[in-house]
Amino acid sequence: MNVRSFLADGKEHQDATRRHLLEAAGEVFSELGFRNATVREICHRAGANVAAVNYHFGDKETLYLEVLRHAHHKALEKYPLLLDAPESASPEEKLKCFILSLLSRIFDKGPNSWHGRLMSREMIEPTHALDSLVQERIRPMSEVLWGIIAEILDCPPTDERVVASAFSVLSQCVFYKHCRPCVGSLFPGLLPENEKGVARLAAHITDFSLAAMRGFSSKNRGKKR
Amino acid sequence: MNVRSFLADGKEHQDATRRHLLEAAGEVFSELGFRNATVREICHRAGANVAAVNYHFGDKETLYLEVLRHAHHKALEKYPLLLDAPESASPEEKLKCFILSLLSRIFDKGPNSWHGRLMSREMIEPTHALDSLVQERIRPMSEVLWGIIAEILDCPPTDERVVASAFSVLSQCVFYKHCRPCVGSLFPGLLPENEKGVARLAAHITDFSLAAMRGFSSKNRGKKR
DNA sequence: TGACAAATAAAACAATTGTTTGAATTATTT
DNA sequence: AAATAATTCAAACAATTGTTTTATTTGTCA
DSSP states (O other), rough: OOGGGGGGOOOSSSSSHHHHHHHHHHHHHHHHHHOOOHHHHHHHTTTOOTTTHHHSSSSSSHHHHHHHHHHHHHHHHHOOTTOOOTTTSHHHHHHHHHHHHHHHHHOOSSSSTTTEEEEEEHSSSHHHTTHHHHHHHHHHHHHHHHHEEEHHHHHHHTHHHHHHHHHHHHHHHHHHHHHHHHHHOOGGGGGGSHHHHHHHHHHHHHHHHHHHHHHHHHHHTTTTT | OOGGGSSSSSSSOOOHHOOOOHHHHHHHHHHHHHHOOHHHHHHHHHTTOTTTTHHHHHHHHHHHHHHHHHHHHHHHHHHHHHTTTTTSSSSHHHHHHHHHHHHHHHHHOOOTTTHHHHHHHHHHHHOTTTHHHIIIHHHHHHHHHHHHHHHHHHTTTEEEEEEHHHHHHHHHHHHHHHHHHHHHHHHHGGSSSSSHHHHHHHHHHHHHHHHHHHHHHTTTTTTTO
């Protein structure tokens, strides 16, 4: 069938429709979810024929998998897990960077803003792709977070309080995305509209979580250190 | 068309198919969402003909609205906002009850377990019904929570930290439901499987949030009291 | 019991959607 | 330039789904 992907050597001007399909599909999938997105709408936005998806990707599901992979790659390329935090930074500083990076990915605007939305949607309404998404993307991210929190709590990373606290941090980050219509209807002022808003939200979540964990680790006092 | 709903006086044995449709629709809608749920599957589970939905409710969307109303009524009937907490309880105790009640509604098992799932789904993938859901159900709930947190933080209930902290509490509660497949794949031990698991999760969220807010309010020290 | 309304059932309708087909067009190679 | 492969396109197919229609059954009341 399509052999060009195996020998794409500088011929980026080729595969134009394929790339257009990936971009359009990313938008449509992130807006409507896998099942509600229609191949016709995707092809329309890509300026391609209805048969283009099946010709270039085989079927709708394979296209979706390719879109997820593409988004994963692009999102982490733009926002590394800890942004520009140096290895020597304190765990508190790293946590702040982690939260800001995650929120930035989730609330990214611009032509790639659908990356975060697609990931959020996959977490809520999982397809067959969830397993690999968790293994390749979410687990490594979680392990970084576990490491940071273990340092803050002064616990081994496998301690249940570490995992629970990590989920508490993550939950606050994804909440504003998952429940955006709800939050917007309830208290519009808290929804971040720009980079400044994202930073403000990140600051709150960081403060809240650090205060919580300081309270936790104060119970440990005397056990370690 | 159907006039029995206006004069249903003790004739509960009537409207059997109507009730069966409501129950079946609740299950199917909560499992698949509004658009992915099919009238045929609902009618099949209700043991009714395909035309039953249109005969008894007019169309699929009206059925969905009726199901939401039904679920709202039943869920709050079973789990009041603060459970059995007395009016004189401390705000910390009230917060604990609030969180346990919310989690109980979300993770309720049994024949009515779809109530919480349906609400969660409506928050994530809203239909036209979201507005009334927020006004009738979520806003009153939030105002109770704001009041509790305002007491804990010793702030006026309109303070931005109160609203942000309330969202931090809510986010932790809904996270395990919204991201259940993800959490299960990442760390299965934390997903509550029974009443005891729900209580344990509620305890963690309460501890975490109270510790966070104690840290917050300590910054206020000297300003009030 | 018989007339009338309510409820149910089977079938069909109309719209949507993923996919396939086969011809036409474009690009690449010999 | 001719031949071959790759791509695009219009049309149609097959399956699904919300809704409607029409006939039949059930229940109620005079």
